[in-house]
Amino acid sequence: MAIHGVEDFRRALGAARRVTVLSGAGVSAESGVPTFRGAGGMWRRWSATDLATPAAWARDPGLVWEFYDYRRQRMAEVRPNRAHIALAEFEARWTAAGRDFTLVTQNVDGLHEAAGSVAVTRLHGSIWHVRCVSCGQVTPNRDVPITPAFAGAGSPDPATKTRWFGPGDLPFCKCGGLLRPHIVWFGESLDAQDIGNAVAAASRCDVFIAVGTSAVVYPAAGLIPRARAAGAVVCEVNPEPTPATPDVTVHFSGPAGEVLPGLLDGLPG
Ligand code: BJW
Numbered sequence: 333m334a335i336h337g338v339e340d341f342r343r344a345l346g347a348a349r350r351v352t353v354l355s356g357a358g359v360s361a362e363s364g365v366p367t368f369r370g371a372g373g374m375w376r377r378w379s380a381t382d383l384a385t386p387a388a389w390a391r392d393p394g395l396v397w398e399f400y401d402y403r404r405q406r407m408a409e410v411r412p413n414r415a416h417i418a419l420a421e422f423e424a425r426w427t428a429a430g431r432d433f434t435l436v437t438q439n440v441d442g443l444h445e446a447a448g449s450v451a452v453t454r455l456h457g458s459i460w461h462v463r464c465v466s467c468g469q470v471t472p473n474r475d476v477p478i479t480p481a482f483a484g485a486g487s488p489d490p491a492t493k494t495r496w497f498g499p500g501d502l503p504f505c506k507c508g509g510l511l512r513p514h515i516v517w518f519g520e521s522l523d524a525q526d527i528g529n530a531v532a533a534a535s536r537c538d539v540f541i542a543v544g545t546s547a548v549v550y551p552a553a554g555l556i557p558r559a560r561a562a563g564a565v566v567c568e569v570n571p572e573p574t575p576a577t578p579d580v581t582v583h584f585s586g587p588a589g590e591v592l593p594g595l596l597d598g599l600p601g
């Protein structure tokens with residue numbers, strides 16, 4: 333089916349039974365959460381992706397916790413935007429009509445859940461959970477600062493006079509093990525069940541929507557060509573083209589908070 337604009341896409345969506353959405357940092361940009369590869373993606377002299385690695389953690393867990401504590405401070409203050417709300421409201425209408433919906437997110441901020449989304453598969457973990465490096469237990473944790481030692485710390489300014497956070501400052505599990513952010517860092521495997529769900533949802537859907545992702549981080553980015561190869565109508569929502577753009581059925585250029593309501597509101601009719 334040739335899809336040339338919003339009306340064509342809405343017709344295809346209205347006729348679909350199964351919809352899968354892949355979201356990325358761009359969905360939260362209008363809430364004030366910086367994207368990774370855009371302006372505001374730096375903290376001091378590091379990009380977020382320099383510190384989101386097992387090597388950074390092995391070198392200096394205090395620095396990695398200071399970075400995550402800063403992000404938790406920021407994320408504690410933000411609210412879902414029109415994109416999160418359009419997706420949550422669409423899911424409610426869609427599933428009430430007996431149709432199948434899966435939201436796969438690369439985001440760790442919890443804003444989809446805060447907007448009311450239910451069927452969320454989090455591929456890269458959650459900034460609001462911690463995990464013990466010894467016993468592996470995952471626990472919800474909303475403490476900001478993460479320990480009293482981090483109060484007033486975390487300034488992103490490269491000129492910040494830094495202090496070193498040692499074992500006495502860091503969070504620990506009941507078992508005595510160090511707690512780390514429950515986040516999937518580069519080189520770490522995604523949870524097998526989560527990526528399995530995501531692959532299944534991409535492979536069986538009629539319509540796949542990739543929104544606010546640069547489509548460069550794998551295996552998440554691979555879901556887009558997988559959905560296309562399985563015969564889905566694949567729609568991309570992003571103000572910029574991405575490496576996936578040439579292969580999608582239709583690209584809608586613009587911010588997610590403006591574009592998604594126009595694509596989803598009122599459906600299914
Ligand atoms: C808007 C907007 C608005 C702006 N509205 N849009 C195959 C090939 C090559 C490499 C690999 C491969 N398989 C695995 C790898 C290695 C690696 C990888 O992909 N590397 C590539 C970068 C080259 N992957 C991994 O290591 C993964 N693990 C794994 O595969 O294990 C097995 C394995 C390991 C090693 C080798 C082979 C196999 C793990 C990936 C974990 C990613 N973790 C992070 C950090 C989370 C930490 C944190 O939050 O602190 O997850 S990286 C970071 O990127 C974060 C994001 O979830 C992820 C994706 O970024 P996203 O969401 O797309 O954001 P941006 O900033 O990139 O883009 C924002 C977009 O929004 C832009 O396009 C804007 O235009 C747009 N936008 N405003 C709509 N208003």
Ligand code: ZN
Nearest residue numbers: 464467505507
């Ligand atoms: Zn433990």
